[in-house]
Amino acid sequence: MSSLTAGGKLAGRILDALAEATTDPPGITRVAYGAGERFAHGLVRKEAEKLGAVARVDPAGNLYLTLKGRDPDLPAIVIGSHLDSVAHGGNFDGAAGVVAGLAVMAELVGQGIRLPRDLIVLATRAEEAVWFPLSYPGSQAALGLLESRALEARRSDSGRTLAEHMREEGFDPDAVRRGMPGIDAGRIAAFIEVHIEQGPRLIAAEAPVGIVTGIAGGFRYVDAKCLGAYAHSGAEPRFARHDSVLGFADLVAALETEWDALEREGREATITFGRVQSDPTQHGGSRVLGELGFTLDVRSAEAAVLERIEARLQTILTEVGGKHQVSFETGPRFTWEPATMSPALIARLDRAATALQMRAPHVPSGAGHDAATFAGAGIPTAMLFVRNENGSHNPHEAMEIADLDQAIRLLLRFVTDFDNLLDQP
Numbered sequence: 001m002s003s004l005t006a007g008g009k010l011a012g013r014i015l016d017a018l019a020e021a022t023t024d025p026p027g028i029t030r031v032a033y034g035a036g037e038r039f040a041h042g043l044v045r046k047e048a049e050k051l052g053a054v055a056r057v058d059p060a061g062n063l064y065l066t067l068k069g070r071d072p073d074l075p076a077i078v079i080g081s082h083l084d085s086v087a088h089g090g091n092f093d094g095a096a097g098v099v100a101g102l103a104v105m106a107e108l109v110g111q112g113i114r115l116p117r118d119l120i121v122l123a124t125r126a127e128e129a130v131w132f133p134l135s136y137p138g139s140q141a142a143l144g145l146l147e148s149r150a151l152e153a154r155r156s157d158s159g160r161t162l163a164e165h166m167r168e169e170g171f172d173p174d175a176v177r178r179g180m181p182g183i184d185a186g187r188i189a190a191f192i193e194v195h196i197e198q199g200p201r202l203i204a205a206e207a208p209v210g211i212v213t214g215i216a217g218g219f220r221y222v223d224a225k226c227l228g229a230y231a232h233s234g235a236e237p238r239f240a241r242h243d244s245v246l247g248f249a250d251l252v253a254a255l256e257t258e259w260d261a262l263e264r265e266g267r268e269a270t271i272t273f274g275r276v277q278s279d280p281t282q283h284g285g286s287r288v289l290g291e292l293g294f295t296l297d298v299r300s301a302e303a304a305v306l307e308r309i310e311a312r313l314q315t316i317l318t319e320v321g322g323k324h325q326v327s328f329e330t331g332p333r334f335t336w337e338p339a340t341m342s343p344a345l346i347a348r349l350d351r352a353a354t355a356l357q358m359r360a361p362h363v364p365s366g367a368g369h370d371a372a373t374f375a376g377a378g379i380p381t382a383m384l385f386v387r388n389e390n391g392s393h394n395p396h397e398a399m400e401i402a403d404l405d406q407a408i409r410l411l412l413r414f415v416t417d418f419d420n421l422l423d424q425p
Contacts (some may be wrong), residue, residue, distance in 0.1 A: 006110050006410070008405030013155030014047055014099045015401070019091040027088040027395030031157065032060070032126035032138075039060055039106045040083035043100035044098055044123055049203075051109050053121070058182025060141035061125045061165060067105050069117040075189035077115070077415055079104060080122030082138065082370060087157075088131045090196075090397025096386060096404055097194035098123045103408045104415060115421045116142035124370050131155050132162050134147065135336050137372035144181030190345055190418070191374040191381045196388035197416050198401045203389055208403035209330035209410060210363040211349045212383035215372045216270070217338030218299035219308060223331035226251070228324070230282060230290035231261055244292040247326035248276070254316040258309060269300040269309060301338045301364050303342070339372035349419055352413035358406060367392075384410065 004012070010366030021043075022028045023037040030036030041063050046055045048065035056064050066076070081097025101121035108115065132153045140146040151163040151173050158165070163173035197203075228242035252273060259271050275295045283289055296313075300306050317328045337404050346362070352358040363385055375381035386407050389398035 004401065004405045005107060005408060006407050007107040008401060009104075010047070010402040011096075011099040011103040011404055011408065012195060014043065014102065015091060015095060017043060018095055022085070022091075024088055028085055028091050029087050029089065030083060031147050031286065031290050032084040032087040032128060032131035032155070033162070033169050034407055037084045037125065037366055038169065040095065041123055043211075044083070044102060044121075047102055048121060051103060051105050056144060057171070059101055059180055060138060060146070060182065061169055061171040062138050062142045062182050063123040064183065065102070065105070065118045065121040065123075067108065067115075068118065069115040071116055072118065074117035075187050076118040076120045076193045078120045078122050078183070078188050078374075079194070079411065079419060080120075080124060080139075080191065080370065081172050081193050081195060082124045082127035084126055084128050084131065086128050086393045088395060089393050090395055092196045092311050092388065092397045092399045093392040094127060094195070096196055096399060097270035100194040100404060100408050100411060101403075104411045105179055107408070107412050108415075113416060115415060117372055119415060120183075122183075126162075127370055131157070134162075135368065136370050136373045138161065139370040141176045142182040143185055143373065144179040145373070145377065146179075148177045149215045149373050155210070158231040165186050185377050185379050188374070188379050191379050192341070192345070192372065192383070192414070193371040193381075193384065193410065194384045194404075194411065195369055196197050196393040196397060197363070197385040198367050198388070202361070202385060202387040207359050207361050208357065208387050208400075209353075209360045209407040210343055210385040210387075211346055211360050212365050212371075212385055213346065213352070213362050214301035215365045215369055215375070215383070216299040216301045216367070217303065218297065219306060219310060219333055219335045220298070221296045221330045221333055221344075224294050225329045225331070226292045226294070226326055227329060228288070228290050228326040231288040233286045233288055236288055242290070242325045244326055245289045247324040247328075248292050248294065249317055250320045250324065251328075252261070254320065254392060255309075255313065262305060262308075267300070267302065267305050268364055269298065269305050271309070272297040299366055301340070303338055306338070336368060337372070337376055339375035339381070340373075341375065341382050342380040345380050348417070349384070349410065349414055351421070352417060355417075356409055356413055358410060360410065
């Protein structure tokens with residue numbers, strides 16, 4: 001570890017301490033508004049206070065760690081991510097971004113650099129939607145944007161509401177309900193999130209760090225059905241069948257064809273049938289299947305692509321229904337907006353990478369992140385990805401501290417150059 005920055009070594013130590021305290025074989029678990037997330041917030045708070053940062057907590061429990069700049073009237077640079085995890089997940093998803101912010105703070109303090117403006121490290125709450133079926137409730141609450149009905153969402157393991165869990169942890173859901181923000185959007189000069197990449201692009205590019213261009217939006221049908229009619233597999237002739245399997249298969253094939261067409265045009269999307277199931281009390285080896293349930297998840301960073309796939313989907317459902325004498329019930333539809341990262345901040349990160357002679361390719365994010373909330377609120381937002389093998393949301397996340405250290409170096413250059421570059425395009 002001798003080649004790491006002092007900040008990189010600190011980041012490694014904090015991540016090791018987090019792993020040790022929240023191990024839940026075969027991975028780690030930090031439940032949103034639970035013991036693991038509470039421990040993580042306490043640990044990063046202590047480490048920041050050792051560096052001279054001032055800590056405060058908002059009504060939703062988001063943690064703000066402020067290293068004072070020379071001019072408190074200037075809007076702050078905010079570096080943030082989340083500290084909760086999925087059950088039996090990896091140690092780096094979310095947490096790497098928070099500790100990267102602390103590492104930048106440690107470098108500034110160690111080098112005796114005082115920025116012109118405040119630097120805030122933000123640790124958000126409850127980013128992982130596995131606990132509450134919500135998009136970014138912590139960061140939404142930080143900006144005073146969380147809808148009051150979201151507080152009635154129930155946690156998957158306890159069955160109790162978000163409001164109850166907030167109150168139990170000592171926070172103030174009533175203030176959240178009233179839209180009391182933890183930070184004023186107008187007081188943020190830039191929001192930057194560091195996160196492990198959850199796909200293979202940086203591994204393939206042999207690059208330790210990537211600069212994110214945008215975060216995919218999407219839509220999801222969580223309880224869709226193809227409805228036909230059960231029948232005897234030998235006695236029912238083809239012309240009389242209402243076969244839900246064939247209807248579903250044609251739906252999958254038609255969307256795959258649409259995906260091929262998009263890729264030929266250089267457009268990015270993902271189309272996923274994540275769950276396909278039939279009723280075990282009804283299906284059988286000698287039956288035409290009368291009902292098949294499925295989920296459909298579609299994502300793209302381009303709103304126009306999402307609209308195109310949705311329109312094509314509706315046409316396919318009508319065509320397939322007619323061909324196979326089946327019907328489709330799509331059920332509840334959940335949507336989330338794409339987020340474009342700030343071109344000006346991307347340009348600054350590019351300049352910082354060039355100055356450091358670091359290759360940092362531009363990459364899209366197919367997964368959602370807290371950064372989407374800040375970008376959606378009109379705040380200049382950027383993201384850095386750190387190379388990571390084996391994806392995320394599993395115990396095998398394999399980010400190297402040396403790669404995170406490259407992101408720390410890039411961030412440090414970004415924040416120290418920030419005000420020197422204000423007059424540049």
